[in-house]
Amino acid sequence: MDIQFEVIPSTLDEKKVIEIHPKKRVLKLAYEKAKQVASQYTDAIVIGADTLVEYGGEILEKPLTREIAIKMLSKLNGKKNTVYTGTCIIDHKNQYEKNFYTKGEVYFGKMTAEEIEKYVDTGEPLDKAGGYAVQGIGSRYIKSIKGSFDSIVGLPVYEIYHELLLLETMKPIY
Numbered sequence: 001m002d003i004q005f006e007v008i009p010s011t012l013d014e015k016k017v018i019e020i021h022p023k024k025r026v027l028k029l030a031y032e033k034a035k036q037v038a039s040q041y042t043d044a045i046v047i048g049a050d051t052l053v054e055y056g057g058e059i060l061e062k063p064l065t066r067e068i069a070i071k072m073l074s075k076l077n078g079k080k081n082t083v084y085t086g087t088c089i090i091d092h093k094n095q096y097e098k099n100f101y102t103k104g105e106v107y108f109g110k111m112t113a114e115e116i117e118k119y120v121d122t123g124e125p126l127d128k129a130g131g132y133a134v135q136g137i138g139s140r141y142i143k144s145i146k147g148s149f150d151s152i153v154g155l156p157v158y159e160i161y162h163e164l165l166l167l168e169t170m171k172p173i174y
Contacts (some may be wrong), residue, residue, distance in 0.1 A: 001160050010048065011035050015029055022054040023101050026086030031099050034088035042092045045167070049088075051154040053106075053130025055081040060130040069120045072131035078110045081130060083152045089163055102156045104147025106134060111141050 010033035013051075017032065019025040034048025053060040055075060063069035083106055088099040124138060125131040132138035134145065135153045150157040 001157065001164075003164070008037050008041070010034075011166055012036055022052055022059055022082070022084045023086075023103075025059065026050045026052055026084045026101050027088075027099055028086070030086035030088040030101075034090045038090040038092060039111075043092045045089065045164070047087065047089050047160060049085060049155055051083060051085040051129050051152075053081050053083055055079070055130070062129055063131045065124055066120055066126070069125040069131040073111070073116045073120065073125065075115075076106055076108050076130065076132070077116065078087075080105050080107045081169070082106075083125055083134075083147075085151045085154055085156055087156055087160060089160070089167070091167060094167060100159065102148060102151040102159060104145060104152040106145050106152060107143045108141055109143040115141070124171070 003080060012029070012033050014124050017028050029050035030048045030119055032048075033050065034046050037048065038044075038046040060081070063072055083104045084101055086099070086101045088097070090097050091113050119125060119137060119141070120131075122137050124133050124136050127137075128136075132141070134142055134149070140167065148156055148158060151159070
């Protein structure tokens, strides 16, 4: 987007957000992350985001162990899952807040048990919602996606860009 930015990680304890519906959960997490950082940087436009994977009505968090990652990927093997990304933009100067979500679908090809184990052993799945990275090594197992690639990765660039364009044309609200 040709925008100067700085990454400031939120220290939000995500386990305290107990919302079980995927859409509501990513919206709440994105808002809480953005709000926390924006409270420290009142002169900046702050963007918070959160991504999760849902399969069969279950939210698949980042797997904590190798065994959990293998179970997750075995569930997703040859199937479709849904990826939700919540995004919140806060600009105190313009008294502007926008909280929205995007949704995409990821279709896995068939993987052997050995392929799943080798992938998990790379370490990549342990730091990713659903146990995979569509933009990383995991891409070799992704048959197709439906929706925005950037949103599935975790930052909906198109939507953010257009929100920022809108924000540039706004006048302060008093």
